[in-house]
Amino acid sequence: MHYYKPQSFDEAVQIAASASGVTRFLAGGTDVLVQLRAGTVTPDHLIDLKLIPGVHDIARTEDGGWKIGIAVSGIDLGRHAELVAEWPGVVEGMSLVGSTQVQGRATLTGNLCNGSPAADSVPGLVTARATVTVVGPNGSREVAVEDIPAGPGRNVLQQGEIISAITLPPRGKNSGDAYLRFIPRTEMDIAVVGVAVSVTLDGDKIIAARVALGAVAPKVLVAADAAAALIGSTLDDAAIAALQAAVTAAAVPITDRRGTVEFRKDVVAVLAARAARIAYDRAKGAV
Amino acid sequence: MPKDELKSEYRLIGTRPDRPDGLDKVTGRARYGADMSLPGMLHAAVVRSPHAHAKILKIDASAALALDGVKAVITRADFPTGLTGEDWNLQENSMAGEVALYDGHAVAAVAATSRLLAEDAAKLIKVEYEVLPHVIDVDDALRMDAPVIRAGVGDHTVPEGSPPNVSKKIEFGHGDLEAGFAAADLIREQTYKTEATHQGYIEPHACVAQLGSDGKGEMWVCTQGQWYIRRMCSAVLGLEASQLRVTPSEIGGGFGGKTIIFMEALPLALSRKAGGKPVKLVMSRSDVLRATGPTASASMDVKLGMTKDGKITAAHVNFRMQGGAFVGASPVGEALSCALACYDIPAVMHEGVEVLANRPKAAAYRAPGSPMAAFAVESLVDEMCHELGLDPLDVRLKNAVHEGVKASYGPTYARIGLVEVLEATKKHPNLLAPLGPNQGRGIASGFWFNHGGETSVSLAIGEDGTVTVSIGTPDIGGSRASMSLMVAETLGIAYEAVRVNIVETGALGVNEPSHGSRATFASGKAAVEAARSAIREMCRRAAKEWGIEEEAVEWKDGAAMPAGPNAGKFPPMTIAEIGAKMGGTGGPISGHHETNADGVGASFGTHVVDVEVDPETGRTTILRYLVVQDAGTAIHPAYVEGQYQGGAVQGIGWALNEEYVYGANGRLQNAVFLDYRIPVASDLPMIDTVIVEVPNPGHPYGVRGVGETGITPPLPAIANAVAMATGARLRSLPLSPPKVLAAIKAKKG
Secondary structure (H helix, E strand, O other): OEEEOOOOHHHHHHHHHHOOOOEEEEOOOOOHHHHHHHOOOOOOEEEEOOOOOOOOOEEEOOOOOEEEEOOOEHHHHHOOHHHHHHOHHHHHHHHOOOOHHHHOOOEHHHHHHOOOOOOOOHHHHHHOOOEEEEEEOOEEEEEEHHHOEEEOOEEOOOOOOEEEEEEEOOOOOOEEEEEEEEOOOOOOOOOOEEEEEEEEEEOOEEEEEEEEEEOOOOOOEEOHHHHHHHOOOOOOHHHHHHHHHHHHHHOOOOOEOOEOHHHHHHHHHHHHHHHHHHHHHHHOOOO | OOOOOOOOOOOOOOOOOOOOOHHHHHHOOOOOHHHOOOOOOEEEEEEEOOOOOEEEEEEEOHHHHOOOOEEEEEOHHHOOOOOOHHHHHHHHHHOOOOEEOOOOOEEEEEEEOOHHHHHHHHHHOEEEEEEOOOOOOHHHHOOOOOOOOOOOOOOOOOOOOOOOOEEEEEEEEEOOHHHHHHOOOEEEEEEEEEOOOEOOOOOOOEEEEEEOOOOOEEEEEOOOOHHHHHHHHHHHHOOOHHHEEEEEOOOOOOOOOOOOOOOOHHHHHHHHHOOOOOEEEEOOHHHHHHHOOEOOEEEEEEEEEEOOOOOEEEEEEEEEEEOOOOOOOOOHHHHHHHHOOOEOOOEEEEEEEEEOOOOOOOOOOOOOOHHHHHHHHHHHHHHHHHHHOOOHHHHHHHOEOOOOOEOOOOOEOOOOOHHHHHHHHHOOHHHHOOOOOOEEEEEEEEEEOOOOEEEEEEEEEOOOOOEEEEEOOOOOOOHHHHHHHHHHHHHOOOHHHEEEEEOOOOOOOOOOOOOOOOHHHHHHHHHHHHHHHHHHHHHHHHHHHHOOOHHHEEEEOOEEEEOOHHHOOOOOEEHHHHHHOHHHHOOOOEEEEEEEEOOOOOEEEEEEEEEEEOOOOOOEEEEEEEEEEEOOOOOOHHHHHHHHHHHHHHHHHHHHOOOOOEOOOOOEOOOOOOOOOOOOHHHOOOEEEEEEOOOOOOOOOOOOOOOOHHHOOHHHHHHHHHHHHHOOOOOEOOOOHHHHHHHHHHHHO
8 A cells, every 4th residue: 555645736636647546535534544444445545635735724715605625624614613603504514423533533525525325514515505626637627516426435536536625605694504414323323314404585585495315315415396395485384394295205215224215214304394494593593 | 538328337348449440441551452462473363254154165275375474374174073062162153164154253264473464364265155044033043944053953952843943942930820810900911022232342352362282371361251261262172271371351341241252262273373473363343243242132922910909910921032053142041030030920931942043152241131031021011000000110019029039930039129129219309300292201120140159269468468369250340449348348458458450360269250240249258258267367376476365366457456355465466567577477378268159149120211202203312310229238339330320321222222233145234333323422311320238148248249230121111111202112122213213103093
């Protein structure tokens, strides 16, 4: 195994582009090192991105959004008061990943690239319309977060391609988001179902909404019908019922050691309603 | 040091001094199994079967042996043949013979100069299998057409025509069952199931072993019983027991799972084949879950008769248990004996069978068999109390066993404390806490026999009057502290003046492991006797110096003194003075005691749990939890409370989320702690404890043993609480959210 510590993304791209065999990147390492120790993935090339300048920074973009470095840990994200105030749903998704120790290392980018359909931070990023900057041998491009996962344990990045930052758009007024997951315990677990909801209000009325579902499909699911069920409503009972029907219909879960198809379809509806109420209250400034 | 709130006539017993092992453990200085290393040591890796049941056709290790640094590969061919009974079981489980019997069964092992190299080499060992049909579930294993795990396993107790995997049948009881049921106003019969669960100790099995061609060996190992390791490894490898010296490491939990061998014979065999170099083997968590003893899974019928005022008139239990692919591994006998032990019932009948399945060899797990039995019986008692509109605590008091009652499993009870436990429970403020919507309260009692067993203890007086105690039962639950307290109390010296060491097999006579809640009872009893023996010798030394009769000297407050005015006028001779000059007064002073400790006192407990169930997701939250249990005497109350809380927490895990999940291919699907869901700290409220003290007359300080009873009531207590919270009665564990939600939905229709 070869281990590299590039000082820039250009250098990292060069190393990755010319590497043969299995390449893995280290941002937090909380998945890569576990897979390495378990013997499930033994990389030929391990490229450590943590030393590249800026990867630990959270910075305001010119248009009022946020640029989040790829090595920003869950704890640093959770301690950033402005970011938490604007995107509580994004931050609470990340803060649910792992233990306190894991939180000191784990990153949004790593959670995304790991490709788990149950990744807790991904639905919140999707409802936020977050994008990632992908750098590679052919230059850089912006890609929507939901377009990165390719299925369990896989992503769409080609050889030599690396995510260099995550960008959140400006939050805008009268908006709120929330992420909820179901686990049988209280922490240290993998989502059996995850739901993120983001809404923007005009008065009491929802004028924009996004709903994303985790752990009920091979990759994160954008539930457009569920969002449509919310738009134009004041989150009344009929809208909640329509939201629940839409997410249950959209979910295509499997039965495995963590839950059954029936249970996941039931619980995705429960969590969607609960997350929508939290997001709505946050948009109203009630919480 | 503040005396505890418990009433005690003792100077030290009942206080809560710092634990002697505390500083080592919090500073990382304590040496656990994997901390041992030796010069020139090799590292081992094990090749395990990926199949639940498969014939081993061929093992080709040539590619592994060709690697530079690989020193030895072993298969079953490296073990002696001709073993029988449990020795054969242990050998077969250590290394598969012709057939791999479960997912994770060892088929080969390799020793190399580094752990990584050993793991790489293990991947190069090619094993050809012929996959056979398998069976996992206990009821499936009992079918006449189930895949046969081993022909002819049934012993003389198994009637002809029984299903082929039945290995044992048990029946016992007393009283007129028919008349008992005829006297009942309500008769109910239900079936209950529990899944296998693992002990879940933090420390995986680990050892360093060395064995020369001369048959002399040494081993450093994480275990609950160094003599059991010695005997079992010797049997499996054909060694002379006394040539193998076994030193126990500090231990990170055992709960019964470290009383037998799983992989310990492998590094010995590898060492012998690698020219006597020491070999280290440390299991991964996945190996621990796949290939070390979980407990049995159970399927249980219970039939009870009750009068309308709550008297239980008759009981009939019929249990089926699988403990893996090995005869005698299930605790079906213990389960039957514990099932009705809390109740004074005129007519009882117990029936049970053990059946083999393609699962790992079950090991003891904290009160083996009793939690499952309690789940079945205490659930049905609760169901019938509700049906008859009776208070479940009053019904338990009405039927409670006490001194002089013939136990359901045969003997007549000596002094026991169930009634005192139930009365203390009734008075506890937790029973008055108001319950909100979707909340429920569950009550259940439980029992464990406790155990005496083979015990040997030595104690030596130091040159400065301090005392060293050599104990053969590893400290898995605070026994060094309790031994120190009992020895210091007996000798009349300070707690800090006693050091208790857990010693290797060469240092004492044979000791049984720390099992059966016996360490503080049996090693404690022997340590007190050893101290008394040293006191007698110290009195002799003083008598000699004073020139008076031995009988004229008594021991008080850590010193010899004349037994009265007629004995003569001499100032007290302290233990320090006696120790300082013992070289000139007759030589070293020690005390020793060995026994098959009798006088065991059973321990009963009652738990009360409040839960809230999310009606939309089926998820259960534990709101309040109370443990009330008879300790006999609490030597170190903080440790007693720790045992109560630990038992409750393991029971909570078993009740709510822990289970072995197998795929259709018979492979374990959740061999990591991420998916084998033991409770995490944030899942739990503070576990409230009440120590009831009804001293055991069979122990010098009244000890009963407290380690195991605490895991027996939680399974039914939680199921009873969930039933009250949801209106849905679940008779199959775990009460995982998908099952609870399905039950809630089914009830709504």
